[in-house]
Amino acid sequence: MKQNQKTARFLTSAKGCRFLVWGLSVAMMTFAFPAQAEKAWGGVNDSNSQVVNQTRTVTGTVLDETGEPLIGVSVQVKGTSTGTITDFDGKFSLNVPANATLTVSYIGYQTQDIKVGSQRDLTVRLRPDNKLLDEVVVIGYGTVKKRDLTGAVASMKNADVVIAPTNNVMEALQGKVAGLDITKTSGQVGEDVEILLRGSRSIYGSNAPLFIIDGIPGSYSQINPSDIESVDVLKDASSTAIYGSAGANGVVIITTKRGKEGKATVNFDAYYGFSGDANYTHGMIGDEWVTYQREAYKYSHGDYPTDMASLFGNPDYLEAYNQGKWIDWVDKVSGNTATTQKYSLSVSGGNEKTKIFASTSYSKETGLLDNEQLEKYALRLNIDQEVFDWAKVGFTSNLTYQDRDQGVKNTFTKALTSFPLGDVYDDLGNIKHEYITGQYTPLGDFIPYQYANNTRSTYVNVNGYVELTPLKGLNFRSQLSATLSNSRQGQYWGDQASANLPSYASGNHASAKNAYAWGYTWENVLSYNRKIAEDHDFTLQGITSWSKTTNENNTAAGNNQQLDIWQWHRLLSTSNPYVYSEYSQTQKMSYALRFNYSYKGKYLFTFSNRWDGVSWFSDGDKWEAFPATALAWRISDEGFMENTKNWLSNLKLRVGYGITGNAGGMGAYATTTQAYYYTSGGVSKDGEIVSFAQYTGTYGGRITWEKSYNWNVGLDFGLFDNRLDGSLEWFSTETKGLLYQRTLPITSGNTGWGSPLKSWQNLAKTSNRGIEATINSHNMRSKDFTWDTTLSVTWSKEKIEELPEGDIIAESLFVGQPIKSIYGYKYAGLWNSATPQTTLDAYGVEPGFIKIETLPKEVDGVSDNGLHTYSEDDRQVLGHRNPDWVIGLNNTFAYKGFDLSVFAMARYGQTISSDLLGRYTGKSDDITTNQLAGVDYWTEENQGAYYPRPGSGNKQSLVYSALSVVDGSFIKIKNITLGYTLPKSLTQHALMEKCRFYVTAYNPFIFAKDSKLKDTDPETGGSDAFPTYKQFVFGVNITF
Helix, strand or coil: CHHHHHHHHHHHCHHHHHHHHHHHHHHHHHHHCHHHHHHHCCCCCCCCHHHHHCCEEEEEEEECCCCCECCCCEEEECCCCCEEECCCCCEEEEEECCCCEEEEECCCECCEEEECCCCCEEEEECCECCHHHHCEEEECCEEEEHHHCCCCEEEEEHHHHHCCCCCCHHHHCCCCCCCEEEECCCCCCCCCCEEEECCCCCCCCCCCCEEEECCEECCHHHCCHHHEEEEEEECCHHHHHHHHHHHCCCEEEEEECCCCCEEEEEEEEEEEEEEEEECCCCECCHHHHHHHHHHHHHHHHCCCCCCHHHHHCCHHHHHHHHCCCECCHHHHHCCCCCEEEEEEEEEEEECCCEEEEEEEEEEEEECCCCCCEEEEEEEEEEEEEEEECCEEEEEEEEEEEEEEECCCCCHHHHHHHCCCECCCECCCCCECCEEECCEECCCHHHCCCCEEEEEEEEEEEEEEEEEEEEECCEEEEEEEEEEEEEEEEEEEECCCCCCCCCCCCCCCEEEEEEEEEEEEEEEEEEEEEEEECCCEEEEEEEEEEEEEEEEEEEEEEEECCCCHHHCCCCHHHCEEEEEEEEEEEEEEEEEEEEEEEEECCCEEEEEEEEEEEECCCCCCCCEEEEEEEEEEEEHHHCHHHHHHCCCEEEEEEEEEEEEEEECCCCCCCCCCCCEEEECCCCCEECCEECCEEEECCECCCCCCCEEEEEEEEEEEEEECCCCEEEEEEEEEEEEEEEEEEEECCHHHCECCCCCECEEEEEEEEEEEEEEEEEEEEEEEECCCEEEEEEEEEEEEEEEEEECECECEHHHCECECCCCCEEEECCEEEECCCCCCHHHHHHHCCCCCCEEECCCCCEECCEECCCCCCCCHHHCEEEEECCCCEEEEEEEEEEECCEEEEEEEEEEECCEEECCCHHHCCCCCCCCCCCCECCCCECECCECCCCECCCCCHHHHHHHHHHHCEEECCEEEEEEEEEEEECCHHHHHHHCCCEEEEEEEEEEEEEEECCHHHCCCCHHHCCCCCCCCEEEEEEEEEEEC
16 A cells, blocks of 8 residues: 555656656657667667677766756767667666767757766756747737747747648648637639638628738738748737737738848749549439439329330430430549649848848649639748848838639539530530530530630739837837739630629620729837846837728620630620729728836736727727737746746746727728719709719718727646647637628618618627637657647637627527527438328428428417428527637657658537538429439438438428538548658758658548538538549758
8 A cells, every 4th residue: 555655646746747758758669669669778779780899888867957857868879870768767878889979858958968988977967948938929019038928829930831831821720729710611723711710709890810921911822831930820819909900800920031141041842732532422323313213203203104215204315324325524524633833942141231031932723623723923032131230121022923714613513413414525525515405514614715714913012111229128110011912803604604694794794804902001119128127127119000002993894795715805896885993992090009017027917009090980980999908927937836847847827808899891981871973864853854862772870890808818838848838728708889781771761773771880799708728749859759749729609699689580690699600490300101191291291301390389379399380480590600619630750851740630519501412402303403422312111311202302492401401520631741851961962951852641531520421521611612622742842
């Protein structure tokens, strides 16, 4: 018993905790790398027996700064692979050659080289390495050491961004930052990701975070990921309120690379990839199609067809069947292999005065559809110049040009549902528009000159700064930025195109759209830092910010283009011209101040306030203040924590509160009543035509900011010399005065089209609460092998607290439910033949029909307990699109020159309405509309199926949407990257400092909770417009 108590006390001590970590590391190393494990227990590399024979044994003990032994410390003979790790008492024993130097290294401590000389017993005392806490994190209008942070900020470095090749920096961060929910909902070339930071707050306004590029608001999609130095995510109000109304949904700060003093460094990156299978379902063909149609015929006619002629009805269809002309249309539309390629070149260098970073890149993507392509060219130049010791100037420029051809998103949908018999091509190999009598090909967009959607765009951003330090601690920085973007979109629909025409258009329609945007931002930051009596450190900042943005759009279009080849290039040859133009301009002025105070580096305090004024609100409501404050306590630095320093490296408690705002999604002139002014036509007075105004839909009113009231409590920790570190966050946000577009009573007037007027008003209220956890673990670290793990977990719950007139069913907005709720009929199975006829009659159903969960009604004051025919009153909230849990798990391994990264993500507790599942129609006498392949549908012999009886769809169309709503939870291996870095002995001969080859697999495995989503990707949120796909990429990174 005494021995058991002694063992228990040991395991709960700091030394015992270290022993557990060490033991686990050695056990895993023994299992995975037997040879390395032999070294760990003091084994000697016997590849050179001559060296072994000349060795002698050296023993030693490795201690930390407090004199405690360190377990699992790597002790290597420098320049060789001979080594070991310290045991339970911090001791080691190693055979070393004469004049050897030992390299002693351990996570969280500075590496030391020890010359053995004639010594036979060594005592090595390692010093803590505070790099982790001394890392600089970018915050709003400045930087701060990680140890001094008072807010919730996550920081990612370049290695985290480019570990897997991508053209989209935010896609690279998916699942790696707790609270940052990033989803790729489409596999279409050039499509962006969707981003939420700590959930949705606004109903009509944008819920996307603010992006700051090199200190100025900008677009992350215009940034080459290879050019990025760091990405810092500001999550709580104490961090984001310094950006005022723009920071309501969080802030993502992207800092690009700058030149560094020293010899020039040249980096070249290149990769090429191709697609695997699309995550999509096919349509029925062959025997499966015939069996299904026979069942549908039986339901409609009472018995199976006597022959195939009765089933088909059309002799051309029968002939195609007899000739076996089956068509898998999904295969035909996705027959193209999607590819991606990119080439980046950068140069960095400088001297004491001048530093330069320059880069250029070219990328090209092609999609699953033949008419999908995106080419992108990018240039960047960053210059920093020291003019005097107290003055510095800098320049940043970014140019991006894109040429994009877009396919049509419903091409896959049309392919899935098209009649699967006929001739795809004519005798000359051309696509047949009418591939069988009365049926038109879903490949019409691929017929030459029948469909085009081309966009060419240019984006230019230039900003310069002046930074002055006239006195010690006093710094002034002025930054001016200009952004210009323009795009031209040309579209054409020929009479054989499969794409849907715009509502106002008819055949052979052409259109050309031009969009221009230019903006200016000027910001000034005055900072003063002072330390008093060593213990008191404070920083005071004053900030001004002014921005102006102008947008101009115009469209010209026409019908009946005379020649398809002219497309949109010759609009004069069209008829029924359509012309539209639009112009808007906004301005914003802001003032801000921030005060930071630190006492002994242990007690930290931050206060900030920002005053924003905008042009799009009415007089009297244009200005608003957004204050925030935060406190932090570095508990681990307290004297009473001295005894924990041997296992507790860092412990900091943070509390923050702040108010942020949002201007909603109402546009530049929503506070004004909008109307067209007609100078002639339509209205006469005394026989004379007079001018008149006509409302266009929005009636002006007094509106002001949406305001979010945010709390955040965080705990940062580091254990076992930061071998295990991370943070825990609790947040709560309440948003009031949500901008709501309310429909006015008809007595207020109406538009020229007879529809009611709408007006923006501050009416609704939402809340959002959640918990985040980030854990970084350095599982194993030796000379040849490392293994690191990062786990991020987010749980959040959002709901609508108030709506002006209660639930709004038409927009799926319900009090007490999340903003993105799904409302409809709840699927409860299928009715079977054993159900009493009286029950079937009461519900108005038949065997094989969909069973839903009905809601009780009161009839003459008595509840019917849900026993009634289906009606719209049986609809209910079925779930929400935003998940309860988002989890990311990243493991990185390195063994000698090899590196392996495996990233997995999961979304749990989300409901989706799957468009694909809804493609099953089950209608009678409709053989030309194909059904999903592989579906489990009801027959008299298969009454436990999911899908209703073939042919019965016409009678139960009211509740068919119930088939689509399923649990969308899933786990996905997002990417796996395996790389190899050539030895320096090889690369130096080629004048290269480093050369790494790698291969990456994207989306190799998807595990959906609901089996009906097999072979699809739930990350799309249920959309079947454009499937995602597996992708395999091969690349190289070279540094000269």
